[in-house]
Amino acid sequence: xxxxxxxxxxxxxxxxxxxxxxxxxxxxxxxxxxxxxxxxxxxxxxxxxxxxxxxxxxxxxxxxxxxxxxxxxxxxxxxxxxxxxxxxxxxxxxxxxxxxxxxxxxxxxxxxxxxxxxxxxxxxxxxxxxxxxxxxxxxxxxxxxxxxxxxxxxxxxxxxxxxxxxxxxxxxxxxxxxxxxxxxxxxxxxxxxxxxxxxxxxxxxxxxxxxxxxxxxxxxxxxxxxxxxxxxxxxxxxxxxxxxxxxxxxxxx
Amino acid sequence: xxxxxxxxxxxxxxxxxxxxxxxxxxxxxxxxxxxxxxxxxxxxxxxxxxxxxxxxxxxxxxxxxxxxxxxxxxxxxxxxxxxxxxxxxxxxxxxxxxxxxxxxxxxxxxxxxxxxxxxxxxxxxxxxxxxxxxxxxxxxxxxxxxxxxxxxxxxxxxxxxxxxxxxxxxxxxxxxxxxxxxxxxxxxxxxxxxxxxxxxxxxxxxxxxxxxxxxxxxxxxxxxxxxxxxxxxxxxxxxxxxxxxxxxxxxxxxxxxxxxxxxxxxxxxxxxxxxxxxxxxxxxxxxxxxxxxxxxxxxxxxxxxxxxxxxxxxxxxxxxxxxx
Numbered sequence: 001x002x003x004x005x006x007x008x009x010x011x012x013x014x015x016x017x018x019x020x021x022x023x024x025x026x027x028x029x030x031x032x033x034x035x036x037x038x039x040x041x042x043x044x045x046x047x048x049x050x051x052x053x054x055x056x057x058x059x060x061x062x063x064x065x066x067x068x069x070x071x072x073x074x075x076x077x078x079x080x081x082x083x084x085x086x087x088x089x090x091x092x093x094x095x096x097x098x099x100x101x102x103x104x105x106x107x108x109x110x111x112x113x114x115x116x117x118x119x120x121x122x123x124x125x126x127x128x129x130x131x132x133x134x135x136x137x138x139x140x141x142x143x144x145x146x147x148x149x150x151x152x153x154x155x156x157x158x159x160x161x162x163x164x165x166x167x168x169x170x171x172x173x174x175x176x177x178x179x180x181x182x183x184x185x186x187x188x189x190x191x192x193x194x195x196x197x198x199x200x201x202x203x204x205x206x207x208x209x210x211x212x213x214x215x216x217x218x219x220x221x222x223x224x225x226x227x228x229x230x231x232x233x234x235x236x237x238x239x240x241x242x243x244x245x246x247x248x249x250x251x252x253x
Numbered sequence: 254x255x256x257x258x259x260x261x262x263x264x265x266x267x268x269x270x271x272x273x274x275x276x277x278x279x280x281x282x283x284x285x286x287x288x289x290x291x292x293x294x295x296x297x298x299x300x301x302x303x304x305x306x307x308x309x310x311x312x313x314x315x316x317x318x319x320x321x322x323x324x325x326x327x328x329x330x331x332x333x334x335x336x337x338x339x340x341x342x343x344x345x346x347x348x349x350x351x352x353x354x355x356x357x358x359x360x361x362x363x364x365x366x367x368x369x370x371x372x373x374x375x376x377x378x379x380x381x382x383x384x385x386x387x388x389x390x391x392x393x394x395x396x397x398x399x400x401x402x403x404x405x406x407x408x409x410x411x412x413x414x415x416x417x418x419x420x421x422x423x424x425x426x427x428x429x430x431x432x433x434x435x436x437x438x439x440x441x442x443x444x445x446x447x448x449x450x451x452x453x454x455x456x457x458x459x460x461x462x463x464x465x466x467x468x469x470x471x472x473x474x475x476x477x478x479x480x481x482x483x484x485x486x487x488x489x490x491x492x493x494x495x496x497x498x499x500x501x502x503x504x505x506x507x508x509x510x511x512x513x514x515x516x517x518x519x520x521x522x523x524x525x526x527x528x529x530x531x532x533x534x535x536x537x538x539x540x541x542x543x544x545x546x547x548x549x550x551x552x553x554x555x556x557x558x559x560x561x562x563x564x565x566x567x568x569x570x571x572x573x574x575x576x577x
Contacts, residue, residue, distance in 0.1 A: 061477055088483030098478030102496050112482040115492070157478075164482060 011070075012037050012168050012199055013058060018067035020053060020223075027053050028064070028223045035168070040200045042210040042231075045220035046246060051203040054220070055170045058201070059090045072167055088116045091161030091169040095176050097153045099145040105132070105156050106141040112164045124163075131159040135189050151182030155189050162193075169193065171202040207250055211235060219243045265330040275323050282315035292318055354547050363541045364548050371535070371545075375528035376552060382445065382527060383514045386452035390513075391464075391506070393457030398464035399490070412461065419458035425519050427451045432523040448520030456513050463505045467498035500571035507564035511557050518553075528552060 013035040020028040028050045035041055043051045056062040057069055060076045060083055069076045074086050099108050109128035113119040119127065132138045135155040137148075145153050154174055161169060171190065175183045187209050194200055194213045204210070210217050210231055217234040219227045219242075227234070227243045235251075238244045264270045287293055293300075293314045300310045325345070332338045400412035419427065431454075432447040442450075471494050479489040518529030532549035536542045 059481055061480060084483040084485055086483075087481055090481070092481035094474060094478065094481075096474050098472075098474040098481075100475065100478070100493055100497075111492070112484075115488055116483045160482070 010037050011035060012072055013201075014068075014070040015057075016068045018057065018064050018069055020050075020057060020062065020064045026223060028057070031067070031225060033218070033225065033228075035199065035201060037167075037199055038197050040194050040213055040215045041202065041218060042214040042216075043201065043203045043218045043220060044205065044207070044210065044246075044250075045226075049220045050223040051220050052172050053223075055092075055172055055201055055203055058170055059087045059092060061092075084116070088112070088164050089167045091164060091166035093154070093157050093161055093169065093171045093174045095173040097145070097150075097157045097177075099153055099157055099160070101145050104142050104144055105137070105148070108145070108156060109160050109163045112160065117164070127163050128159070131162045132156070134162070134192075135159045136185075149182060150178045151185045154178065154182075154186045158186075158189055158193070168199040168201065171200065171204065173203050173205070175204065175206060205250060207235070207247075219246065221246070263330060265327060271323060271327070274326070275319055278322050279315055279319040282318050283311065286311050286315075287318055288314045290314070357543050357547070359544050359547065360541055363536075363539065364544050367531075367535050367545065368548060371528065371531050371548060371552065374526055375531040375549070376556065378445075378525060378527040379514065379517050379529075380556070382448055382452065382520065382525065383510065383517050386449050386456060386517070387506075387510045387513055389449070389453035390456040390460050390509075393453065394460035394464040395495075397457060397461030398468055401461060401465050402468065416458045416461050419455050422455075424451065424455050424516055425522065427455055428519055428523060444520070444523045444525045447523060448517070448525050451520065452513060452517060455516075456509055460506065460509055463502060463509070464498075467502040468494055470501055471497050500568075503567055503571065504564070507560070507567070511560050511564075514556060514560065515553060 011034040013033070015031050015033040018028060018031040019026070031054060043054065045051050053062055057064050057076075058071060060069075063078065064076075071086055072089055074080070074082065076083070076086065080086075099105075100111070103111065106125070106128055109132060110121070110124040113124040113127055114121060129138055129141065132141055135158055137152055137155055137159075140148055140152060140156070145156065148156065158169075158174075174190070175186050178186065183206070187206060190200070190202070190209070191213055200213075202209070202214075214231050216228055217231050218225055219234070219238075219240075221242050226240050227238065229239075234243075235247065238247055288300075288310045293310070296310075296314055296317065300313055329338060329341050329345075332341060397412045397416065400408040401416070403409055403412075422430075428448060428451040431451045432442065432444065435442040435447070475493055475497065476489060479493050484493070517527060521527055521530035521533065524530065528549050532545045536545035
């Protein structure tokens with residue numbers, strides 16, 4: 001694997017002592033995490049463990065209540081002025097794709113560059129086609145999202161994020177809403193992206209993907225990071241009882 | 254609505270239902286006594302003078318009418334084509350209504366002499382007052398809807414006060430308040446602008462709720478997807494949310510426009526020469542009130558039918574776009 005390419009030890013995301021509450025519910029407890037440029041991180045854990053909440057805090061789709069979250073050198077807080085700039089540099093792929101149904105695939109992809117980065121239309125078109133080719137669906141450019149399969153829609157969503165030329169990509173259970181036969185095409189796209197050196201944080205239940213691609217696997221339960229390790233050590237020699245139990249449940253087949 | 258693939262038997266194929274229907278119709282006619290009606294006069298050779306034929310005449314005419322009506326219903330129920338059936342029922346109901354109006358003994362001569370003026374002056378004014386008002390109301394509604402969803406206390410307070418006040422007052426009162434109230438603060442306002450302001454403010458309040466519901470019904474994922482790309486609020490609203498809520502907003506807005514077209518008759522009280530004003534004033538001199546009222550009624554009806562047609566066209570266009 002090309003995991004050994006040299007990485008600059010420079011955190012693009014740095015979370016310190018972060019806590020998040022929903023009312024009285026303590027959703028995330030004392031999260032500490034640093035993500036370096038080029039690093040691929042997979043977050044796993046049972047449902048309700050706070051994995052999605054954690055990565056949604058990284059572009060402030062969710063607010064944290066204490067501690068600090070620094071993304072690309074900018075600390076995220078309630079009264080910040082330039083959240084849109086941070087968000088435009090952090091790509092996010094959602095479980096339910098969240099494509100814009102009233103716009104064609106191409107328009108979905110050109111919208112970000114044109115409206116946020118003020119790229120001229122011709123250039124935005126070129127960028128969009130470049131990334132649609134990269135996710136292998138340039139021929140669908142003029143269709144509407146509803147005309148595509150789930151796997152194709154998710155690949156469009158990945159292309160849409162890439163068009164913004166992000167510094168880091170967040171994936172929030174990108175294959176959970178897909179029919180089984182479409183999971184592979186999306187994972188292949190993501191693996192391809194990982195090999196190109198993109199910094200990625202992926203919340204997923206696909207343990208095969210974690211083994212193959214991740215530099216670090218993080219296990220979360222009840223809003224806490226229980227264990228974080230390199231994939232080989234994580235899968236073959238889990239330290240905590242809860243990790244062992246979780247792995248025995250998801251790796252039975 | 255999704256139709257079931259299994260249908261029940263027609264009620265009109267069940268003898269008990271037909272008997273029940275016949276009995277009900279017969280009783281109704283007996284109560285209303287149709288012996289003085291057209292049918293009663295047609296039966297005069299058999300029954301004698303309707304004034305003297307008494308209970309017997311009353312029963313026979315009612316019986317004949319009930320038989321005719323049930324036969325008519327059965328005949329219509331035998332038409333196999335749905336469209337044809339609908340058209341038949343429409344025509345029969347229309348004839349019933351028109352004969353009701355006809356029985357008023359109207360002077361068509363008078364109607365003919367005034368109708369051109371009613372169309373050019375009345376319909377024209379009604380339409381342009383309504384059209385301008387619905388456009389202004391839509392703008393108010395977008396702003397009101399956004400303000401009502403805002404976390405800004407001032408915006409929410411002003412918007413909710415506005416909708417509460419203008420939905421809480423009768424439109425007629427708003428028309429008076431604006432027309433007579435502005436001069437009190439030293440600003441004399443013409444009747445037409447006063448009417449437009451009243452209609453816009455009142456319907457803007459109702460449409461605020463329609464727009465708010467339309468915006469709220471868009472999936473939260475659309476907001477998150479847009480924000481994750483770095484879009485600002487106004488951009489998300491203009492390019493992502495509103496275009497998707499417009500197909501949801503159009504049917505109730507069409508309804509509001511049709512309602513406004515008729516409520517615009519209320520501005521006649523401040524002397525705007527729209528359809529209702531003409532209907533009340535044109536017949537005054539010669540006591541042809543009924544003629545003008547019925548003409549205006551028919552004109553209102555025709556306008557709303559045209560609008561309904563346009564509305565369904567627009568709806569179909571958006572449906573097509575969604576199913577692409």
